[in-house]
Amino acid sequence: xxxxxxxxxALSLFADELKAHRAERGWTQxxxxxxxxxxxxxxxxxxxxxxxxxxxxxxxxxRVFETPGWSEDAPGSPGTPGTFGRLETKLRHLPFPPSFRxxxxxxxxxxxxxxxxxSLIPGILQTPDYARxxxxxxxxxxxxxxxxxxxxxxxxxxxxxREDPPAPVLWVLLDQNVLNREIGGPGVMREQLAHLAxxxxxxxxxxxxxxxxxxxxxxxxxxxxxxxxxxxxxxxLEDIADGRVTEDAATVSLVTLRFHSLRSEALPKGASxxxxxxxxxxxxxxxx
Numbered sequence: 001x002x003x004x005x006x007x008x009x010a011l012s013l014f015a016d017e018l019k020a021h022r023a024e025r026g027w028t029q030x031x032x033x034x035x036x037x038x039x040x041x042x043x044x045x046x047x048x049x050x051x052x053x054x055x056x057x058x059x060x061x062x063r064v065f066e067t068p069g070w071s072e073d074a075p076g077s078p079g080t081p082g083t084f085g086r087l088e089t090k091l092r093h094l095p096f097p098p099s100f101r102x103x104x105x106x107x108x109x110x111x112x113x114x115x116x117x118x119s120l121i122p123g124i125l126q127t128p129d130y131a132r133x134x135x136x137x138x139x140x141x142x143x144x145x146x147x148x149x150x151x152x153x154x155x156x157x158x159x160x161x162r163e164d165p166p167a168p169v170l171w172v173l174l175d176q177n178v179l180n181r182e183i184g185g186p187g188v189m190r191e192q193l194a195h196l197a198x199x200x201x202x203x204x205x206x207x208x209x210x211x212x213x214x215x216x217x218x219x220x221x222x223x224x225x226x227x228x229x230x231x232x233x234x235x236x237l238e239d240i241a242d243g244r245v246t247e248d249a250a251t252v253s254l255v256t257l258r259f260h261s262l263r264s265e266a267l268p269k270g271a272s273x274x275x276x277x278x279x280x281x282x283x284x285x286x287x288x
Contacts, residue, residue, distance in 0.1 A: 014058075014087045015047045021065045021083075036060040052105040054247060058088035096152055103224070103236040103245045108159055111229035112169040114259050117178055117222045121192055123153050124160070125172065125199055125207075130192040133184030160205065170205045173262050175219075176212050179279045190283040193276055200273045208266035209275050218262045223255055 022032055029047065033040040038057060045051040053061075062070040062082035070082025081089070088102075096104055100123075107113065107124070115122045120134060131153045135146045160167050182189060200207040210216065222238040233252045236245050246252070267275060 012049055014053055014084070015049050017083060017087060018043075018061065019047055021061075021067070025065075032061075032064065035064045051109065052102055053084070053088050054102060054245065055085075055088055056247075058084040096149065100236065100243075103226070103234070104156070106226045106228065106234045106245075107156065107224070107236075109228065110168045110226040112171070112227040114171050114225040114227070114256070115223075116173045116218050116259060116262055118175040118218050119178060119181065119222065120183070121174075121178060121196065122172060122224075124156055124170070125196060126153060127188070127192045127195050128154060129184055129188045133188060160199075160202070167204050172205070172207045173210060173218070173259070173266055174207065175210050175216075176275070179209070179276060180282075186283045186285055190280055193280045193283065197273055197276045197280065200269070200276065206269055207272055207276070208263065208269060209272040210262060210266045211275075213265055216262060216265055217258055223258075225252065225256055225259060 018032075022029070027035075029043045030040045033043045036043075036057065037060065042051065042057075046053050046057070058081070061067075061084040065082075065084075067082030067084060069080060070085070071080040113124070115124070121130060123131065126134070128150060131150045132146060135141070135149050135153070138146075141149075160170060179193065183192070196207065199205050210218070224236045226234050226236075228234065233256065234245065234247045235252050235255045237243050237255070266272065
């Protein structure tokens with residue numbers, strides 16, 4: 001709860017600054033949207049803290065308002081961030097890893113989430129012990145930061161049980177290696193897979209396993225596509241360099257096609273659940 005409150009407080013800093021700059025010039029949300037080359041609905045959602053600003057939007061707003069400190073050194077260069085660029089950077093200091101920070105609000109508001117993972121159980125389906133075992137591997141992270149990030153990761157899962165707005169449709173594709181990779185020890189794995197099997201029975205959740213078929217396109221990296229119910233989707237791409245979040249329509253379309261391609265390799269929903277349940281037995285502690 002505390003992390004959710006902190007998240008909204010941080011988003012309001014950006015939103016209030018945007019409203020103040022707009023009011024000073026007597027511009028409407030439509031005016032700002034047109035000048036920044038973004039949709040009016042997006043500007044409205046940022047101002048009401050329903051969506052976080054991306055780095056690209058922050059740069060566009062700095063350019064439009066010519067905020068203090070902003071400069072565009074040369075055509076096509078990143079330039080020097082101004083007020084909005086600096087605020088957007090500060091948003092990343094909430095208890096999420098920086099690579100996920102800007103994606104978190106989109107996950108929360110999504111009508112549907114399409115996730116592919118080739119190495120780990122997705123964060124939105126992790127148990128506390130599994131999440132801790134994963135987050136403890138992040139370099140230069142204190143125990144306090146790990147505890148905060150575990151709490152934030154578990155808080156994300158609330159959306160799967162909400163009623164208003166309705167819980168998102170969650171469609172998860174897992175490479176079978178995810179079920180076989182030991183994270184945190186046999187006991188942690190057994191509890192995690194039991195939780196995964198339970199979640200697979202929820203009406204809004206589909207979990208499918210891609211069996212050991214050898215090479216497939218998903219081995220290039222994990223990703224999540226958030227469907228924003230009428231808006232363009234947004235993608236969180238994971239890689240060794242902490243990943244990236246993009247709203248680029250061509251990228252979203254490509255990743256979505258990759259998801260559907262991977263789905264054709266997966267076992268049906270029922271067979272996938274049976275496989276997950278059989279793997280639980282594999283992680284039983286040996287008799288002493």
